Amino acid sequence: MAISEINVRNQFRGKIKEIIFGPVVSEVDVETQHGIVTSVITSRSIHDLDLKVGSEVIALVKSTEVSIAKISN
Template sequence: MSITAINVRNQFRGKVKEIIEGPVVSEIDVETPAGLIVTSVITTRSVKELRLEVGREVIALVKSTEVSIAAL
């Protein structure tokens, strides 16, 4: 599969740094070339179907209708 066009503007190319696999959902940490860590929670089934593994190059696509901020 190749993506020719997508409407998600926040895209972060990087490599899978860590996978914390659970029985239903898993956490995927992607590290960008700048050192930014983007974490995604996806189904464990998707992890297997995408054949994700540490070191694999991926693109993290971020689309959100809400960004929350907490005061410190």
């Protein structure tokens, strides 16, 4: 199955830089041109999608909340 369109507007193309495996969930770091995007997904999904360091992926970000923190000068 291929995806032809998706409604998620925040999409970051990149390559998997690191995978930190856990027994149930794992962290996946994706290196994009805007920086690192980290996703926490099930370890089963990593195996099902055959994700490996170097795999080209698209990180899809859909958030219902955006927080802002002030940086001290």
